[in-house]
Amino acid sequence: MTARAPLVEVVGLTKEFRVGAGLLGRGQAFRAVDDVNLTFYRGETVGLVGESGSGKTTVARLLIRLLEPTSGTVRFDGQNIFDLNPAALRNQRRRMQLVFQDSSGSLNPRMRVGTAVREPIVVHRLHRGADADGRVAELFEEVGLDASLISSYPHELSGGQRQRVGIARALAVEPEFLVLDEPVSALDVSVQAQVLNLLADLRERRGLTYCFIAHDLSVVRHLADRVAVMYAGRLMETAPADALYGAARHPYTAALLSSIPSLTPSRPAGRATAAGDTPSALHRPRGCPFHPRCAHPKKDARCESDVPPLRELTQNHSAACHYAEASTSDAVSS
Amino acid sequence: MNPLLQVRDLTTTFMSAGQTVRAVDGVSFDLLPGETLGLVGESGCGKSVTALSLLRLLDDNGRIGAASRIEYDGANLATLPEKALRRIRGAEIAMIFQEPTTSLNPVLTVGLQIVEALRAHRDVSRKAARVRTIELLDVVGIPDPAARINAYPHELSGGMQQRVMIAMALSCEPKILIADEPTTALDVTVQAQILDLLAALKRELGMAMILISHDLGVVAGLADRIAVMYGGQLVELAAAATVLSKPQHPYTILLLESAPRLEQPMTRLPVIPGAVPKATAWPSGCRFHPRCPVAWDRCEREMPNVASAAPGHDMRCWLIDEPERRSR
Numbered sequence: 001m002t003a004r005a006p007l008v009e010v011v012g013l014t015k016e017f018r019v020g021a022g023l024l025g026r027g028q029a030f031r032a033v034d035d036v037n038l039t040f041y042r043g044e045t046v047g048l049v050g051e052s053g054s055g056k057t058t059v060a061r062l063l064i065r066l067l068e069p070t071s072g073t074v075r076f077d078g079q080n081i082f083d084l085n086p087a088a089l090r091n092q093r094r095r096m097q098l099v100f101q102d103s104s105g106s107l108n109p110r111m112r113v114g115t116a117v118r119e120p121i122v123v124h125r126l127h128r129g130a131d132a133d134g135r136v137a138e139l140f141e142e143v144g145l146d147a148s149l150i151s152s153y154p155h156e157l158s159g160g161q162r163q164r165v166g167i168a169r170a171l172a173v174e175p176e177f178l179v180l181d182e183p184v185s186a187l188d189v190s191v192q193a194q195v196l197n198l199l200a201d202l203r204e205r206r207g208l209t210y211c212f213i214a215h216d217l218s219v220v221r222h223l224a225d226r227v228a229v230m231y232a233g234r235l236m237e238t239a240p241a242d243a244l245y246g247a248a249r250h251p252y253t254a255a256l257l258s259s260i261p262s263l264t265p266s267r268p269a270g271r272a273t274a275a276g277d278t279p280s281a282l283h284r285p286r287g288c289p290f291h292p293r294c295a296h297p298k299k300d301a302r303c304e305s306d307v308p309p310l311r312e313l314t315q316n317h318s319a320a321c322h323y324a325e326a327s328t329s330d331a332v333s334s
Numbered sequence: 335m336n337p338l339l340q341v342r343d344l345t346t347t348f349m350s351a352g353q354t355v356r357a358v359d360g361v362s363f364d365l366l367p368g369e370t371l372g373l374v375g376e377s378g379c380g381k382s383v384t385a386l387s388l389l390r391l392l393d394d395n396g397r398i399g400a401a402s403r404i405e406y407d408g409a410n411l412a413t414l415p416e417k418a419l420r421r422i423r424g425a426e427i428a429m430i431f432q433e434p435t436t437s438l439n440p441v442l443t444v445g446l447q448i449v450e451a452l453r454a455h456r457d458v459s460r461k462a463a464r465v466r467t468i469e470l471l472d473v474v475g476i477p478d479p480a481a482r483i484n485a486y487p488h489e490l491s492g493g494m495q496q497r498v499m500i501a502m503a504l505s506c507e508p509k510i511l512i513a514d515e516p517t518t519a520l521d522v523t524v525q526a527q528i529l530d531l532l533a534a535l536k537r538e539l540g541m542a543m544i545l546i547s548h549d550l551g552v553v554a555g556l557a558d559r560i561a562v563m564y565g566g567q568l569v570e571l572a573a574a575a576t577v578l579s580k581p582q583h584p585y586t587i588l589l590l591e592s593a594p595r596l597e598q599p600m601t602r603l604p605v606i607p608g609a610v611p612k613a614t615a616w617p618s619g620c621r622f623h624p625r626c627p628v629a630w631d632r633c634e635r636e637m638p639n640v641a642s643a644a645p646g647h648d649m650r651c652w653l654i655d656e657p658e659r660r661s662r
Contacts, residue, residue, distance in 0.1 A: 160609055190605070193594075194605045197603055218594045221595075245596060260522065260551070278491075
């Protein structure tokens with residue numbers, strides 16, 4: 001893995017939002033994303049996992065420059081995408097695409113799904129006329145949709161079919177990098193597996209690089225080569241998937257793992273290892289953002305005052321915890 | 335043990351574009367005292383409509399079939415006059431919902447809402463109700479309950495709001511708690527806390543519970559028995575451990591196999607082809623047949639009845655008649 005070339009390098013990425021700004025003042029600033037550093041190697045899938053308010057969706061939007069950062073860079077193939085002028089950015093967008101969670105919200109309800117897939121092909125002048133139609137038919141086949149659905153409207157399709165349309169539309173411009181923002185969260189369990197398998201097939205066939213965003217660790221387990229866990233705008237842990245699931249070093253990752261309800265009757269409930277709630281962005285704790293909920297046996301005053309930096313523990317395995325070397329004891333052992 | 339609640343042939347219909355839609359179609363089950371029954375299925379399977387039917391909380395447009403019986407304490411809740419039903423609803427059978435935000439009144443303090451729920455069913459003074467409310471908030475794990483009683487819903491997190499809903503549901507010491515997707519809107523770590531709370535309440539209060547979820551994992555840790563629904567019908571019902579480790583119905587088997595698991599990573603997951611059916615167009619015969627890997631011609635023509643696959647293990651599948659067809 002180390003010999004591979006980086007496709008996307010995120011350095012010091014920070015995004016501040018301001019709430020309550022208006023006549024009476026500038027409002028209050030909060031950091032939705034705080035100093036995120038992450039590299040996506042070519043052909044790799046990185047699972048970006050976090051609960052509500054963790055900043056994962058803001059990262060998704062920054063990665064393809066739907067938002068401007070407060071500071072930091074996203075280098076795509078060596079080029080900082082925030083330096084690009086509008087024309088260059090438009091070209092760049094061909095190479096990076098976002099797939100949304102809710103395909104019914106991201107597709108125009110009055111546009112036939114075939115037209116929705118055709119649109120980016122024409123806009124980016126990849127094909128015209130009958131060639132573009134042929135390309136749409138190929139894309140439908142590639143994502144496992146029957147060609148007869150090309151002239152359907154979004155509401156005539158099931159959730160799984162709509163998500164396939166969303167994926168086909170993203171693929172239409174032949175991107176190298178796909179940001180998948182909770183791509184299966186809105187789908188029924190029996191349909192989730194279909195879409196996850198499709199994403200695995202596409203990755204293999206096209207050599208795609210994925211940033212796969214999810215709110216729980218079980219969904220990304222099957223696709224991710226590496227996993228990055230976010231909390232309160234910061235990265236808490238990054239590691240190769242096997243290392244993260246086998247030996248999590250951050251207490252928050254351990255809590256996330258043990259919170260997932262198990263289907264194995266022998267591993268029953270009784271596993272809430274993070275007390276309290278995810279902090280609101282405006283009232284983040286000082287020091288380590290996780291400290292008020294942390295059950296680490298070594299937790300002390302330092303956790304309340306000093307923000308632990310993300311530091312490398314072993315090769316490719318980093319955690320932002322002062323006591324990451326000590327056992328978290330709750331990591332899933334199986 | 336005599337069942338606390340006996341549901342027989344529950345059928346619930348809605349009118350949609352001039353057509354009668356059978357959202358729930360012939361559902362029967364018992365709920366034993368102190369038992370937790372998990373009701374599991376995907377979107378549109380009828381699990382929530384089943385729950386709402388039990389307390390007749392359906393929209394104006396929903397109708398419970400004439401032959402349906404919901405026997406509780408000698409009465410049929412399906413036909414009981416509204417006034418008598420109101421004495422049971424909330425007091426003896428309470429319900430919590432997926433979205434605590436929309437179930438709580440935003441302009442009243444949470445304490446007042448629980449006090450009102452209590453006084454609607456019990457003849458208690460305001461003062462006694464307030465003391466009891468603080469007690470209840472403590473039971474559901476709300477820190478500093480004497481202060482939080484004056485909080486408005488928006489001042490509480492989603493997890494805390496769901497705890498308030500649970501406290502309100504518990505206020506009259508119900509015999510049955512119906513929890514409809516109680517953790518679906520919550521973060522994973524908070525979901526684990528609420529599931530732990532429900533497990534503790536089950537242990538300590540001994541009430542019966544119907545726990546509804548689209549996620550088998552959520553009910554796995556709590557349910558004594560699990561009922562799996564598909565296409566408006568119950569397709570399998572057995573002890574939780576049996577459903578999770580030795581399911582018989584092809585749908586349950588596939589549902590379990592296709593769920594992502596931490597323990598067994600693999601790049602390709604087993605899938606169930608196609609999509610879940612809609613109540614406006616249930617398939618003929620067995621409603622799972624278009625997606626079933628075992629289905630044969632009979633499954634397309636004839637709807638199987640619920641029959642016993644083993645003692646205490648019911649299922650709706652022709653494999654009971656022709657087990658040799660199971661090739662898996």
